[in-house]
Amino acid sequence: MPIIPYKASNFGRHWGPALTGRHHLTLTWNEIVWAAMTMGKPGVAFLFSHGWHSVSDLVVRSHTVYANLRGSSKYIEKSSLYAGLDPTEKSGVSYFMGMVAAKVLGARLLDTPWLFHVSLIQALGGSVVLKAKSEPDLVGLRRNRQWIVAEAKGRTWGYSASVMTAAKQQTRQLRTINGQYPSLRVAIQASLA
DSSP states (O other), rough: EEEEEEEOOOGGGGGGGGGGGEEEEOHHHHHHHHHHHHOOHHHHHHGGGTTTHHHHHHHHHHHHHEEEEOESBBBBBEEEEHHTSSSHHHHHHHHHHHHHHHHHHHHHHSSSSSEEEEEGGGGGOOOEESSOOOSSEEEOOOOSSSSEEEEEEEEESSOOHHHHHHHHHHHHHEEETBOOOOOOOEEEEEEOO
């Protein structure tokens, strides 16, 4: 099974030991593909809301995983296809993988099964209050009914502290969701080094 190393920092102790320091998350390929297919969506009903086009989108998302990642003896690595992509194409795949990482970590570590695009809140009959026009990528409702805000970043050439700082700042642009302050604002960076 694929293993993803991760480092969690700046979480309070009440979030538990999995969100302090360096760890390894063991996943299945099915979990990774499920994350790719569901990232940005607020629930199962939204996976098929556009009929055939939605089915095509699910195929593209799942194949994006298999086209760009491969399992090594222990970890997930870039595929040879990814290595040969144009830099602009790599940035698109990196963004995609950042969103996948946010979805996986949200479900596994933050008790948030659905992280979806902030832009969908109004379509769902909700409201957000933003400090500025810039908004974070995702929001999600934890099982305890508390909201979290997430900004996902993907990097091709390794971890960037400045990208994390900017991502964390972007989570602060969203003040409230349906009148409620988020219980957590998290920045997630996937590095395809």
